[in-house]
Each structure stands twice: as structure tokens, then as C-alpha cells.
Amino acid sequence: MLRQIDFEASDAVQTALASVGRTEDLRFSPDNRLLAIAGYGRRRCLILRIEIKRGPDGARITIPNFIELASESMGEVHGIDFIDDRTFVVANRDGLVVVFGLPPEEPAGQSREIVPLRRIKGGRRCKLRSPGSVTVSHDSWGRVSLLVCNNYTHVVTRHVASRWLGYRTIRNRPLLKHGLDIPDGVALSHDGEWIAVSSHGTRDVKIYRMSASLGPDTEPAGVLQHANYPHGLRFTADDQHILVADAGSPMLHVYDRGTGWDGYHAPRSIAVLDDATFLRGRANPEEGGPKGLDIDRSNSIVAVTCEEKILSFFSLQSIIGRSTSQPQYDLTRP
Template identity: 45%
Template sequence: MNIAIPSPDRIIDDSRARLDIVVAKEADLAMARLGRTEDVRFSPNGRYLAIAGFAKGTCLLLDVEIGRSGSRPILHVTDYMELHSAALNEPHGFDFIDDRTLVVANRMGGVVVFAVPLRSAARRIHNLTPLRTITRAGLGTRLHSPGSVCVASMENGRCELLVCNNYRHRITRHVTSTDGGWSLPRNSVLLEQGLDVPDGIAISPDKAWIAVSNHMTQSVLVFDNKQRLNRQSRHVGTLLGVSYPHGLRFSPDGNRIYVADAGTPYVQVYEPHRGNWAGEHGPVTSVRVLDDETFHKGRHNPEEGGPKGLDLDPSGELLVVTNEEQPLACFHVPDLRT
């Protein structure tokens, strides 16, 4: 397949929006050890930033603060924890259930839920036992290559997770109780139609839309979650003009979708038609987040080299991206709109 050439209204170079990152020495060394990265995720309170150490089977949990004393924010990485577990096997996708609970999708394993360890100045490396491991997709059906996960809802002591089964080309739904312990989940297949290596998933803040990075069709598929979805449901919207979509997130107001384009050095930015994500959408902005040298260093094939993980801080002001050659970069969202 050919690389999609960005054709947005605006192309913004990274130098215009890139923010400084001040990293403590120990945390910098930990990031240098990560190797191939995948997803990146802020905790709900914005104090932790999780990065997937895919090849090393680790999760790096950074302590972060946003300095706002100057004219532009600065991201401070003040400390870190390195999480290990026998249950981590090619960790690929993350989400936080709350500030103290992390869920991880493992390409060569299951979906696991961890309690975030308490901070200790004397101990930065932790070996964890999961609170819960999910290995089933339904009765008689196993999870297969879970690569991305998002928390779809949290209410009345119940947590709903949506999981991309990358090489089974489907999205599964898992509902478990968090009150008084982690009960056995209820598992089912939610979506299948049109999916071809679903590689990332996000849900809008109002829960009305589900966006899925569809790797092999070089597009993002948007499903109408206001309808009763099932495995026969088809997508209603398509985001075009992206080469190999990977991590993606809705803005806090739901009026933008940011997509990491693993096949180019860009993040593609989309907006709905009058608040509606149905129909076809091209990018309104392409943000260059890697320079040529860094991009080509990681370009082992046409599907690699660009950003993999992507997230916004809870305020929506900071955009962070990661890939193997650039473990962490940060951009000022207001500068992407001018």
C-alpha cells in the first residue's frame, strides 16, 4: 500500500508547538532502557504517565507535573516506577480505571488489571501480581492478541472495558465489578464488521462515539455508540488521509480526534461535521512530530517510523506522543490551532 500523503487544511511543523520536557536523571535513564514503545497514557488526575515497554515486557510509570509559571507550559518528569510482572507479555495498550488502577492489553497475553504501587523513594522497580486477568472473549471464545484497551464506563461499582483483538479483527466488551474485589467479568464480542487489524480504540467523552484505528484499511472507523451495537453493527464514519493509524484520542470536548500515524512523521487531527462524526472526514491539520532523521531511523518498513502512542493530558492542553526512537515528546495544543 502507498503512504497516505497528508492533505489537510494546515500542516504544522513540530518546532512551532513542541514544548520543553525537563526529566530527572534517573527517569531519563529509565526511558532510554525502554526500547520499542507502543501506547502512552495519562492517569485521570494527570500525575502519572504510563508508557508501554513492548519488547522489554515492562510498563514505565512516570511522575509528571506541568509547570505553568512561564508563557508556555513545561512538562516535568520528576520520578518513575518500572513495573514488571509475569503477566506482562508484549504490553501494547493502556488505560487507567482510576488514578490507582491500571489496565494493560498484552499482545501475547491477556488483559490485566494492576494496582499502582505506592511511591517509595527507596524502591522504583516493582514486580506485580494482577488484581484480575481477562483471557476470555465470551463463552467458548478466547481473547486473541489484545493490543489496545479503553475504559468505556465506570458507574455503580462496575467497569466496562473495550479491547481490540488485533489479529482476530474484532472488539470485545468486558464488564466487571470493582466493589469489594474484582469479580469474574462478563465477556462478549461487540464489533467485527469492517475491522482489519484494529490497532487502537477511543471513546468520546459523552460516550456517543467509538473510534477504532483500522490498520490495514489505512483509516479510522467511527461507530455510533448511541445505537445498540453488536457484532453485525457497521461503522457510520470514516477518517481518511492517514497512513497506518495507531494510538488515537478524542479531545476533552469531543470535537477533535487526534490520530498517531505510524507510517508518517505526523499526527493527523480531525473535526466532525457540525458535531457529527458520521460520513467521511479528512484531516483538518497534520502536525509533524518527528524530524526526518528520527523518522527514517525507525522506518524498518512502510508501517513503521512514525508516532505510535498518543494521549492528551486531562485539560486537553498538552499532547504527548511516543515511538521507539523518541520515547516522549510533548506539544502545546493551542499552538496546533493557529
């Protein structure tokens, strides 16, 4: 099993982590000062104040405080991403996609009820249904695009929202559908040329090339194979690797770009959960493993979450350098 990076946290932070319940996605803020965790089980978001310092002996991570956010517009919070340092968006699998602003004060161990800046329903021909993961990209003229995995309608939709109109959407359309069966995670490459989508039902990750003609009938250009039930995923900053959390195993998979993302790719894999932790959460073959995954904005720290191990940190370099050619865990038994 990969060695974790230990983190320092107050008793209050440890209590908040222990009580958050079932988690799904997690995300670092653009300034790298906050880490947001989707609290699916308790219908709230946990925002951690995080400090990452680097020294000759490696990274030192401290979590001095937190704020727990709840809202009538938060349900089964599955996906989460930041629009900017003070604005974030959540995807409620039992509801809508909602944009929130963070409270003005610094996290100080409190719980707060907040109201949304905007509820996003989609358009007349592009309704949101069972939204799961969400990722944000920035367009021109103060617009942001929200790419949303609609889990049980098997489609990724794109919603263009205007900051100047209070994040009202001005365009909603289906974006990806071909080859997807319960899209469960979505990520954009940093060069803007690729979209990666976890496909739970087909047990792989589909890679689509960005183009003006991209649409629901577009076939994937590449496929990342041999992930049992892929969930959270991220491109590394140089777009040479994709990391995939596997909810159906204790593994994190690393896929190398090689000469390009076209075609089929097999992973190098490494365990990020010990057997006892994994088996404790294995209520069925689709559960027990890591779900949320993110890489911090310095491209050096990987954060992972799941219900049985709410938060773990790893060195990105240790993952890329030490992963093995294939998973070694027996996945034939529930």
C-alpha cells in the same frame, strides 16, 4: 515540524526513558500526576511522575521520578489505561488483559515486580486473542467496561468487570467487527456517543455510534481517511476533534467534527517527528512514525511516543491551530 515542549527530567529518568525499548500506547492518570508508557520491547510498564505547570510563557513540564513495573503477567505490553489513580490495566498482545494495582509508595526510581489483581481471559464465546489497545469506561454500580482491540482476530470486545468482585468479569461479548482489519487503537468520546477505532489494514479510522443495538454487524457511521497506518487516537475534551498518530508517517492527523462524525473526513496534518528520526525507525512502510498518543486531563498537552523518540510533548492548541490541509511527506518509498 511542530515545536515541542521541552521537559525537565533527572538523569535517572532520562536513563529509564532511553532503556525502555519499543513503546506502544501511553496514558495519563485521572489525576494527571502519572504518565504510563507501555514497554512492549522489554515487557514492562514505565510509570512517570509528572508535573505540569502553566505560566505566561506556556506549560512547564517536569518529570522528577519514575517506577518501572514488571510482572510474570506482563508480556508484549501493547495497550494501557487507568481505571483510577491507583489501578491500571494492560493489554498483552501475546497474552491476556491484566488489571494491576500500583505499589503504595511514590515513584522513586526503582524497579518493582508486581502481581496482578485479575487476569481477564474473556468468556466462553468471547475469548481474548492478541489483545492490543484497551480503553476504560465507567458504568454504574462499581462496574467498568474494558474495550479491547483484538488485533489479529479483527474484533473489538467489551468486558464488564466488577470492582466489588476484584475485577472479575460478569459480561464478555464481541462489540465491533464490521469494517475492521487489525484494530490498533480505540477511543471513546467524552459525551459517550461515539467509539473511534484505528483500522491498520484498511488504513483508516472507523467511527461507530453508541447505541443499545451496537454489535459486530454494525456498520461504521463515519470514516477518517488518509492516515497511512493509524495507531493511537484521542478525542479532545469537547469532542470536536480527533487526533490520530500515524505509525507510517512522521505525522499526527487532526480530524474536525464539523456538523457531525458521520460520513467521510479528511485530516489536517502536522509533523511531530523530524525526517532523520522517522527514517531511522522506518524498517518497513508500517513503522517509523508516532504510535502512542494521549491528551492530558487538562486538555492542553499532547504526549506522543514511538521507539525512536520515546517521549515528546506538544501544545494541543498549537496542533489544532497550525496543522495543514494534507501530509506533505512522500510515503511511496519504504
